[in-house]
Amino acid sequence: MAELLVIRHAQASFGAEDAGGYDKLSDLGHQQAEIAGRALRASGWVPDRLITGTLARQQQTLHSMGFCAAPETHPGWNEYDFHDLLHARFGGAVPDAVLGDRKTHFRTLRETLLDWQAGGCRGARETWENFTARVEAARVSATAEPVERVLVVSSGGAIGQLVAASLDAPAKQMIALNLQVKNTSMSRFIFSGTRFFLHEFNATPHFAPPEAADLLTYS
Incomplete structure (x- = not known):
């Protein structure tokens, strides 16, 4: 079965007065993304498609991971x-x-x-119903082509909703999942046709070495 790997963007600025002020990576965020990209390459995982939402922090994360090709974009991967x-x-x-x-x-x-x-x-x-519908549309789009590996950079809320939907969980479970998602964590799904399953949630193997442990953040 093919794989969809969804990575949350790296740390962005906190405490800005508007959403636009938050939409850029911090210096730590660029460092997190670089380490995540190195870990993927070290594992031999090479994507066939690169996708992000339309947010700058998502696209900056992909670039700092070492993927310089222009990604496809889909607004369904954006945060609420x-x-x-x-x-x-x-x-x-x-x-x-x-x-x-x-x-x-x-x-x-x-x-x-x-x-x-x-x-x-x-x-x-945006209503809650519109949010869930666009996340689902993004999922369908990302898994529509006959490729083996799809890499997406998204945001915590969209990832939480994607995981909750894949498990047919109650709506409020999305909130608990959302609040757990770490910066540059990796959630892996497998898919074939209409079949779509969660395989791994919120993994951060790139922060496992002691010298990288202090780089882990949630916001």
Whole structure:
């Protein structure tokens, strides 16, 4: 069976006032991506297709991994717009602590996603149903061609949803999966025709050596 390897983008800037400020890799992020790319090449895993979403942090990750060819892009691999969801939930008055304090940020993220899944966050540019539909469309597109190995660079929310859908898990399980996804972690799926199965989730073998362990991040 063919393989779809989905990698979360490397560390991006945290605490920016808008989503655009977050959409670039940190210096550590470039280092993480370089190590991930070396690990793939060392294992002999050579992709037949390169795909990213349309976000800069995803494309920068692929480039820093050492893949310089222009990738295919599909917006279904993009992250949900958390800043837009926050503005919809709080009526534009987002508490300062949500943007500046990590603990508050991630607690609010979970609460906001639950509200979004339940039909809340009215006025947001994207509904939960539209989000899940575009992730599924991205999956179908990535697995449509008769190739053996497909490499995708995506984001935590899209990966969490892809894994949850592959397991036919409840919607709220996507949130737990989303919050576990490490920067440059590798989630592997196998597919043939309409068959699609999770094979490995959130693996970071490139951070296993002691000299690389301190490079692991979740955001």
